[in-house]
Amino acid sequence: MKEVQLLTEHYSKPEYRTLKGYQQWGGYETLKKALKMPPQQIIDEVKNSGLRGRGGAGFPTGMKWGFLPKNGEPRFLLCNGDEGEPGTFKDRIIFEQAPHQLIEGMIISGFAIGSKKGYIYIRGEYKKPAAIIEAALGEAYEVGLLGKNILGTGIDFDLDVYWGAGAYICGEETGMISSLEGDKGQPKLKPPFPAVQGYLKKPTIVNNVETLAAVVPIIRDGATAYRQFGTEKSPGTKLFSLSGNVNKPGNYEVSLGTPLKDLIYDFGGGIKGDRQLKAVIPGGSSAPVLTADEVLKANLDYESLAGLGTMLGSGAVIVIDDSQCMVDLLGVLTHFYSHESCGQCTPCREGTGWLNKIVHSILEGRGRLQDIELLEKVAHQMKGKTICALSDAAALPVISFITKFRDEFEFYVREGRSKVKGISHAKMHH
Amino acid sequence: MPKCTINGKEIEVKEGTSIIQAMTENGQRIAHYCWHPGLSVAGVCRLCMVEIEGNPRVQIACNTMVTEGMKINNTSEKVKEAVKWGLDFHLINHPLDCPICDQAGECGLQDQYMEYGIYDSEMAERKVKKHKVVSLGDRIVLDSERCILCSRCVRFTDEVTGTKELGIFNRGDRSEIGTFEDRPLNNKYSINTVDICPVGALTSKDFRFKQRVWYLKDGDTICTGCSTGCNTKVYFNREGIFRIKPRFNKEVNGYWMCDEGRDLYKVFNRENRQIKALKKLGHSFEEMLPGAAAKDIFKNLSTSLQGASLVVTGQLSNEDLQKAFSFFTGALNSKQIYHWKNNPESWSDFDGLLLRGDKNPNTKGVEKCFEEFQIQTRFEDLEAALEQSQISTLVVMVPENIFAYPDLSAKLKHFGKAKNLILLSSSLVSLEDVRGGAHCWVVPMKTTIEKSGSFINHNGLTQFFKKVTTLVSEALTVDQALTLMGGGEVTVEMPHSSSETRFLVDYNHRSDQVKAEAYKKNEFSFKRGTL
Structure with a gap:
């Protein structure tokens, strides 16, 4: 099986991150083409390509752009580079290897939606990627690709980098907007949606790094060419961050609809140490886990994974082999979500902490059998009750882990030690 | 629609x-x-x-x-x-400290739990520990563990006062309300945050631990703190008044009131009230009952009351003013009525929300009375006349809210230059202030919450208030005092016996009847043993 390289064709070349190198491989040619097109045509092209948001929710990008009010009101284009979903590192490679691809995509998108100002929101831990993208911005400003009167077309577009401070919740689009406004990173109540009232109460579009980068090949080759990849409902290619117990972890661009097992066994080189596959978290830590049997049936596209009760999410595929204790892993996840809950909505603020405490009580040998049922109950009550999806993201792994690996939880509660590792939590970690 | x-x-x-x-x-x-x-x-x-x-x-x-x-x-x-x-x-993380929590009895959590909850908690984990007894400012104490992070107080300081002292710090279940290091919660409306706090997280330093709220009754009245005339509720029992809260009125104060107005409950309570009447003919003061003092004034001064001067302030209700004006212009045949204004230079001040510089609830009402009775006098003239000992009898309606009259003591001493000085005062009059040469009577009066009436606020809006409770039952209303001073008789409705004046004038009959009346007014009977 061959890797498709629509976005990542030149990522292996170190010079690709400079303006000169990027232009050498056809960089900014698409921008020149796009600036001659009527903006609506670009939006239509993106709509026809069926591009879906690559950040996690998979919302059709063209449709999102269509929600903007049709008037001359100033509007903003924000690039979401917070990339906080555990297991995800695909945006990082775009920042590091192809910063100009993102910039080109943003100028085209900004032109299409009529925005004159964009921000790249980058997570605080991404110091090196941020330095690279800032250098690239400098280059682009120098040759007049950004700023006033881009390439003599009379179109203005300014772009700035904004560093987050490392909060998971700032990856949620309204949380990111709050952070960008200088407030505490907390999601805002919807409605109004950002497309109507977002950054500084102006219409705002928030797109993921990969989504904006993907606009370049779509405009370059046209929607039909893009649709040759992927499936009917999930066209195109996507970057997957493969991690966990595999031989060759890393970022892989594959055509959507590729079987999940191919990603693991062909690209990823199979399970480390020839162990047995036990489970896979297919779309970042908030996606419900798949068992080994389900992995065989799963394809890497939105509809196939939704059919299995999970989601494509950000494309972070975390492979779990049979040496891992699921109770222990869930402890890691619940700790993450209780640490990252912004604390605004009560069910999430209290619920994430409660889940974490129950799981750790089990891990520390103080579990009660009714705790397993209680975990499920609490998680169910956290679903769909809050402003943003963090509460759901915290609840879904709990429900799926317990439903699919209940025997491990029951064993842990009864014996006070891991069924897989045979030892207690304290011994596992110290 | x-x-x-x-x-x-x-x-x-x-x-x-x-x-x-x-x-x-x-x-x-x-x-x-x-x-x-x-x-x-x-x-x-x-x-x-x-x-x-x-x-x-x-x-x-x-x-x-x-x-x-x-x-x-x-x-x-x-x-x-x-x-x-x-x-x-x-x-799950809320402390179960209702027995020692000030909010118990009017707590959102208790109410909603009784209505929608009633279940056995399944929470078996350790609760989150947070800061307790945090002083947020001069008037407010925070208990973070009780806080449910509804953010009402934060939004209040952001949106209503615009002072933005409060914020939510940290995140997840470690979130806590707090102030910034150098900016304590000291705005002039800070206690509103206590009112809107649905739980016992924010408590008022002034009110906390004073009373359980189920031992308090409430009654509607109008704030006498300034010319805005906020609609308020006073909370009281037979020990006195314990706090004042705002009452919604879209036209006047919305949902809020200022901290200054809340402090006014102190002027109603017995410790700051003139309870016994005083009489001084020679050098020593004689204590007597209010009604007796008023009668005594008539006995001693009946003819020299004619042509007496009167000092009024914007603290009196329209009804009291009417009574006083008609008594003086009619029975006493005097047009010497003077309007005592405190700090009139700052009367037009306004902080943009509720607080006004005119610290009298009824200045408009006073002005209306002067117009109606066609009296044009200047307070300065009275002061000059006093200086030259030209005033023989002076009746002063001492303002109820003495906090708004910082020069009260100096003014009273000045009034003492009149030959006969009669002070009708609800607030405690210092003996030092009236020790001067003249004959003097001090008659205890009822306060706003002990009588009905109306005020006209800065906007010309007439607002009526009803009697809330009686704290000093022997004190007189303006009507009663003036009637007795004019030689008339007053009857008082008594709960158990027929109407009679004696309780106002005779010590022997007082205690039982006062007690009976207080019981009736407060409608209180403590049921012990049911808790």
Whole structure:
């Protein structure tokens, strides 16, 4: 099986991150083409390509752009580079290897939606990627690709980098907007949606790094060419961050609809140490886990994974082999979500902490059998009750882990030690 | 004007009304903490869940607008389950310290739990520990563990006062309300945060630990602190008044009132009141009952009362002013009525929200009376006349809110230059101030909360108030005092015996009857043993 390289064709070349190198491989040619097109045509092209948001929710990008009010009101284009979903590192490679691809995509998108100002929101831990993208911005400003009167077309577009401070919740689009406004990173109540009232109460579009980068090949080759990849409902290619117990972890661009097992066994080189596959978290830590049997049936596209009760999410595929204790892993996840809950909505603020405490009580040998049922109950009550999806993201792994690996939880509660590792939590970690 | 059906009842609401507004305005009950009609919508407590026909998920009522034909209910099992769990999430880390919590009895958590909760908690983990007894400012104490982070107080300082002292620090279940290092919560409206706090997290330093709220009754009145005339509620029992809270009036004060106004309960309580009448003919003071003192004035001064001068302030109600003006212009045949103004140079001050520079509730009313009785006098003339010992009898209606009259003591000493000085005062008069040469009577009077009447506020709006309670039962109203001073008789409605004046004038009859009256007025009977 061959890797498709629509976005990542030149990522292996170190010079690709400079303006000169990027232009050498056809960089900014698409921008020149796009600036001659009527903006609506670009939006239509993106709509026809069926591009879906690559950040996690998979919302059709063209449709999102269509929600903007049709008037001359100033509007903003924000690039979401917070990339906080555990297991995800695909945006990082775009920042590091192809910063100009993102910039080109943003100028085209900004032109299409009529925005004159964009921000790249980058997570605080991404110091090196941020330095690279800032250098690239400098280059682009120098040759007049950004700023006033881009390439003599009379179109203005300014772009700035904004560093987050490392909060998971700032990856949620309204949380990111709050952070960008200088407030505490907390999601805002919807409605109004950002497309109507977002950054500084102006219409705002928030797109993921990969989504904006993907606009370049779509405009370059046209929607039909893009649709040759992927499936009917999930066209195109996507970057997957493969991690966990595999031989060759890393970022892989594959055509959507590729079987999940191919990603693991062909690209990823199979399970480390020839162990047995036990489970896979297919779309970042908030996606419900798949068992080994389900992995065989799963394809890497939105509809196939939704059919299995999970989601494509950000494309972070975390492979779990049979040496891992699921109770222990869930402890890691619940700790993450209780640490990252912004604390605004009560069910999430209290619920994430409660889940974490129950799981750790089990891990520390103080579990009660009714705790397993209680975990499920609490998680169910956290679903769909809050402003943003963090509460759901915290609840879904709990429900799926317990439903699919209940025997491990029951064993842990009864014996006070891991069924897989045979030892207690304290011994596992110290 | 969209029409919708809420719990089977069809109602019509204004465009842009949220479901929770529609429900509360139409008397439907809905659980909520973070929503407050005077603040923006936060949508964080997730308790005001409703089911809307055609939508599989329960929605929050505070951020959902009513649309035409919407069918809403909040009584289905689905909603009840959601609210029950919403409460459970609020309560898992909430300390169970109701017995020592000031909010107990008027606590949102207690109320909602009794209505929507009533379950056995499954929380078996250790509760989150947070800061306790944090002093946020001069008037407010915070208990973070009790806080449910509804953000009402934060939104109040952001949106109403614009002072932005408060914020939520940290995140997740470690979130806490707090102030910034160099900016304590010391704005002039800070106690409103205590009012809107649905739990016992924010408490007023002044009120905390003074009373259990179920031993308090409340009554509506008008604030006498300034010419805004905020509508207020006073909370009292037979020991006195313990606090004042604002009462909603869209035209005047909205949902709020200032801290200064809340302090005024002190002027009503017995410790700051003139309780016994004083009489001085020679050099020593003689204590007597108020009614007896008023009669004594008539006995001693009957003829020299003619042509007496009167000093009034904007602290008197319209009814009292009418009585005083007609008594002086009529029976006493005097037009020597003077308007004593405190700090008139700052009367036009306004802080943009509620506080006004004119610290009298009824200045407009006084001005109206002067016009009506066609009296044009200058207070300066009175002062000059006093200086030259030209005043023989002077009656002073001492202001009820003495905090607003910082030069009271100096002024009283000056009034003492009159040959006969009669002070009608509800507040405690210092003997030092009236020790000067003249004959002097001090007659205890009733305060605003002990009588009915009306004030005209800065805007010309006449607001009526009713008697709330009686704290000094032997004190006289202006009507009674002037009637007795004019030689008339006063009858008092007594709970058990027929009407008689004697209780006002005779010590022997007092104690039983006062007690009986106090009981009746407060309608209090403590039922012991049921707790």
